[in-house]
Amino acid sequence: MASRVSLKSKGKASGKGSKGSQEEKSLAQSFKEWSTWTVKKAKVITHYGFIPLVIIIGMNSEPKPHISQLLSPV
């Protein structure tokens, strides 16, 4: 009995509240979604790009090593 009452009151409150704060909610939600999307993309970029980035930075540092040194086992 008590749970039914609380559910009804929740439904009423959300009905009233959603109209007013719909814009705020969607802004917060879109910010959250956007940040989650950014973090996911950053993770994929780091996963694939970190080692190539280190190699590029290393090959451009002084003294510049030759590309054959990168691949040969000696």
Add this chain to the structure above:
Amino acid sequence: MATALNVPPTAPVTTPQQMKKEEEKVDYLNLPCPIPYEEIHREALMSLKPELFEGMRFDFNKGLSPKFSLSHSVFMGPMEIPSQSSETIKIPTAHYEFGANFIDPKLMLFGRILTDGRLNARLKCDLTENLTLKANAQLSSEPHMSHGMATFDYKGKDYRSQFQLGNGALFGANYIQSVTPHLSFGGEVFWAGQHRKSGIGYAARYNTEKMVATGQVASTGLVALSYVQKVSEKVSLASDFMYNYMSRDVTASFGYDYILRQCRLRGKIDSNGVAAAFLEERLNMGLNFILSAELDHSKKDYKFGFGLTVGE
């Protein structure tokens, strides 16, 4: 004052030196910078927790320039899977790991990638003279198995402070201060949002040239004390005591570390009935042979490993 120090030649030689040391007043405004908080147990960990492994390991480090190097590493052996029961489950695995390191005084990049797609990346960057950014990440293709953590370190004249952010809403901060030239105190606080846990801890470290004693207490229930004595240039002995007052778990261990000309031998024995040893022998310039052994008599788990490291 000078005449007081001119002791007669028959007296022991150390007396004038000892008197000089006592006269050197401790300058409390000029204390040395302390060790970073996470390295407070550094000497004890170096002696008591070598990188024990089981199986065969081969590492090849190739330096392309003084700052840039590549590493190839092969490992074949059983890997332990954490299991709920007391039995240890081991699965034989073999993997190849490719790594690239770039080391500059201001920027350090360290990346390792395994054949199963896991990336282990570390970055250390000096943003200003006193502020350092460190980040490390373990990324894997499996969802929800990736971790990342970024740390901002500020080094003051006789203190260090650090702020950490991790994924899963992990926040931490710690601070350590030199109180006398030999003693430093520190504290830390962390909050893990995902597991809804928070904790606070304190640590103290007393070190002289011959010994290091540290103590750490944390609200997660951990009490850790350690003592390392440098018996000579080549030998140091370490002992460690860990007590968890929540789970009533006690472990004491005692170990030695011999740094000789051609080899480095570390061994330890534990109150859980574990004896371990780790030998790194320098066969030639740039060629190191590694032997590792860990005998766990209570769990009947015996691990032996050997390996070779080529390159610096």
